[in-house]
Amino acid sequence: MLKDITLGQYFPGNSFIHRLDAMIKLILSAVYLVIIFLIKNFYGYGLLAAFTLFTIIISTVPLKFVLKGIKPLLWFIIFTAILNLFMTGGTVIWQFGFLKLTKEGISFAVFMMLRIVFLVLGTSLLTYTTSPIALTDGIERLLTPFGKMGLPTHELAMMMSIALRFIPTLLEETDKIMKAQMARGADFQSGNLIKRAKALIPLLVPLFISAFRRADELAIAMECRCYRGGKNRTRLNESKIGYPDIIACVFVLLFALAIISVNKAG
Amino acid sequence: MIIKAENISYTYSEGGPFEKAALYNVSLTINRGDFVGIIGHTGSGKSTLVQHFNGLLKPESGRLTVDGIDTSEKKADLKKVRTKVGLVFQYPEHQLFEETVRKDIAFAPVNMGLSPDEIHDRVIWASRLVGLPEEILDKSPFEISGGQKRRAAIAGVLAMKPEVLVLDEPTAGLDPRGRDEILRQIKKLHDETGITVVLVSHGMEDIANTVNYLYVMNNGRIVMHGEPMKVFSRYEELEEMGLTAPQVTKLMKKLCGLDVCTVHQAKEYILGVLRRA
Structure with missing residues (x-):
């Protein structure tokens, strides 16, 4: 039971993803999350799946391990899907009493499930590949502008x-x-x-x-x-933003552009 | 025999990044009435091994039987196994939770579904065995001293009247007096009730003074076993594993090449020599 909770666990390694600057990784993860919610059709999700899989593979974290993070959320995902399935208005396909199954409901439920799954995959990949120390360092640097406004960053x-x-x-x-x-x-x-x-x-x-x-x-x-x-x-390890970080940013930007163009196509 | 392990192996977080083999082909038998010691440095697999004794962990391969019950079997009555083999964890006082010491000791008997009279008798019996004064029973387990907490926790396991008592480092973190008292009481318990005791420790003196059979673990394997004196006489090998022998063993070896493992034996021998001289 307890072994299923994987969120917030670091998977040591030295891959391209592991070596990225924590702040950049945080920003890119946020961009990834926004992208998930921008997607409007299944082509987009296909592209998202390919991108996620590719990132997981280069991160050297076993896929089985990343997928395990979904297990504790399984009931939550199923519950959300069922709610969306019957609560969305639209063209009715099947009706039983007050339960109405609509075409829009089905596609919305599937979208919701995919969104949660990718949300978990993306965020757990962030914590798997970033040690807690690097992560907080990243958060702190990310919050620096607010520090000037009095936030105890x-x-x-x-x-x-x-x-x-x-x-x-x-x-x-x-x-x-x-x-x-x-x-x-x-x-x-x-x-x-x-x-x-x-x-x-x-x-x-x-x-x-x-x-x-x-x-x-x-x-x-x-x-x-x-x-x-x-x-x-002062810090023991000053992290510097280097070429790998720029490459990663460009890559994610291209991915975002691809999603936007696919959205228009569908 | 009451506990029999045949070639048991166990791995922690299999498939994960921190996969670690904790036990590797371990076989041992513990007979009724034995006082067995298990020594090994931190991470040698001692604690993993003793958690197999009451079915908390099940071997990945191999077989472990407790009084004829195979713990890996699906139908195995693990509750019964756990009342037969009482396991006292490291720092057992961390498991105390009730409002009073009395209620905490009664936790296991209540779980066993015993009658209130029987529960009361067992609480008194167990607290007497560990030397807890009766007036402490109505105090909160969080306001008594460290040594008393430890005893209360041990009493909580003894109240099940187990046939085997397994203690994982029962003296860790206690002062010398607390340590001696706990050990003396365990020894007394063994002598008076004939209960089988398994003592896990890395205090060599503790072991030498109490047990009659000794297993040495290293990297998840049993590397030596035998009577304490025989095991301690190979102290050079023990030292290679990061263990040691009682100081008196080393002293007597240097003095006269004799295998001795308790201060008492050494005293007898030296007195004998003095008398002859």
């Missing part, structure tokens, strides 16, 4: 990187506590909804306590190393 970035950093740790902790309670006869998998919710108490109480303890320890460790906010802090 460094603090925000630090909070995010800590949150990302602790996802695997907390998952591990959850797994350990679950096992410890299972060793004492706890049952997390059977019974009705109320029984299952109650069964979570022996898991959640220790988990919260350990999360607070970890937070406390981390705060002390940071203070011990004289941590203070962002002003005048």
Whole structure:
């Protein structure tokens, strides 16, 4: 169960995608997300699938691993699709009581499903190929203009990187506590909804306590190393935007143009 | 025998980027009434191995039976296996969650569906075995001391009246006095009730003073096994694996080339020599 959650996990590597500047990668991911919602026909989705597949292949992250990120969202995707299927007005093909199946509904439901799937694939590829540290660095640089307007960018970035950093740790902790309670006869998998919710108490109480303890320890460790906010802090690794980043930008731009022209064609 | 492992192997996050073989063709048998030790450095597969003993993990290949029940079988009654083999995790106090120590110790008996009287008896019995004073039972498990938390957590497993008690590093993070007390109580428990005990540790002194059979793990394999004295006499090999032997073993080897693994034995021997002189 816990092993299915892959979002926010880094897959170490040294591919072209891994070496791209984090800020550029963030911007390109945002562009990718916008493109997903711009697409108006199935040719566009074909092109999108090809582009996504190509990026995954050059990122050297196994396709199986990227696809696993969709699994926890499966019910959400199905639910959205069903809602769209019956709630969209248009030419009625089939009717049963208040349930109306329309031609527009079908195509809209399929569009929605594809959008969510590609949304997850694109964003998980970003976190797979960018280490949490690089990612926050990217976010921080991206937010610099807002910093001048009084936004505590460094603090925000630090909070995010800590949150990302602790996802695997907390998952591990959850797994350990679950096992410890299972060793004492706890049952997390059977019974009705109320029984299952109650069964979570022996898991959640220790988990919260350990999360607070970890937070406390981390705060002390940071203070011990004289941590203070962002002003005048220098970096160990200054990242520079190089040719690969420019190539990636041009490539994504071409992709966006292709999508727009395909949209007109359809 | 109560636990029998035949060629079991296990891999963590198979297919992922952090794939790691944790166990490789491990075979061992644990007999009823044994006091078995398992040593190995961090990441040698000890914890993975003991999680197989009560069916929390199932071997990818090979077979593991607990009192004749094969844990890999689909129909295997894992709840029964888990009451037969009580597993105390590392830092077991992290699993405490109830409002009172009494309720926390009662968690396992309640899950077993026992009667309130039986549960009460077991809580008293288990807390006495680990040396928890009765007035602590109505306190919150979060306001008692570290050593007491550890005992309360161990009592929570003992309350199942398991036939085998498996302890994963029960003395980690305790001060010397807490460590000695826990070990003494485990030894007493073994001597008085005849329960089978499996002790995972990297404190060589802890092991030498208590166990009667020892397994050494390295890189997911069992590399040595035998009586503690025999294993510790090969301390050069142990040191290559990042382990060591009790200091008294090394001392006695240097002094007179003798295999000894507890301070008590060394004392007897030295006194014998002095008397003769």
